[in-house]
Amino acid sequence: MPELPEVETVVNQLEPLLKGQEIVSVAVHDKARIKLPRGSIPGQKIKQVIRVGKEIVLPLSGGKFLSFHLRMTGRLLWNSSLKTPSGLLHQESSALEQKHLRLEMKLKKNGKISDLKFFDVRKFGTVKLVSDISQLGTGGVEPLGEDFTLSTLQSLIGKSSQSLRNFLMRQDKIVGLGNIYVCEILFSSGLHPERTVDSLTTDELSAIKKDTQRILKRAIKNCGTTFSDFQQTTGETGSYQKYLKVYGREGEPCSRCETEIVREKTGGRSSFYCPGCQE
DNA sequence: CTTTCAGCCTGGGCGC
């Protein structure tokens, strides 16, 4: 469930490891989903590691950009193995890892060979090579960027009458937010997920902007949110889950007003919120 | 035009 803070964490951890590495070879294991032009990558160097929305992007020395989107279960690991459930024998564990391996690159720097592996259990993740960085991302505003202001938020909303929850999840408006952080932001702002965006006052919009930035920054500081052991791997040892106020807390008393947190499904997605203090 | 929604995909957890 990587959202902006989790992707940012992976980027921060990979940057010093991958910077300056030459890509020696690329092996695509999931050829049905991952299409890369043959021979277009080997020989190039990784200039840096950056984040564009929820994508992990490697600008290459030849001017192109190699991009990974983890979606739900994608993992991008350097010189390490996919952590699999405990209790498996070594050969079972390695067979499971091989089953989920989608792409592998051999890297070289200062004569040392290393590898970068892309795993993905559910195959939603994507890998692509583009010649222009503008081909990446989904067009939304970076919530931690300078241009995410109250007036930007107002113009993004425009004449939309969508629910607040659906609006905040839209990557063509604001990038990086997913279900967990949207639930947390709305709790913090005291707003009901089904409020329509055209009903919001200036003060409420201002609260959304402020809470979005505060929560994302705090989550990045804590290296994101990690849920189960299975998903905990290099680059995802986050601890923000201990600060979650509503997500996954259905049935528990609200930390603000003691009302029981509810979970409600709308449009196939679960919203966690407090019916007592989110209006 | 805007908005909603099924489908993609697998493994874990639950009820029977």
Place this chain on the structure above:
DNA sequence: TGCGCCCAGGCTGAAA
């Protein structure tokens, strides 16, 4: 014990 069903959720493209 094992089978069927539901759930996680970002994003696309089709339908409303």
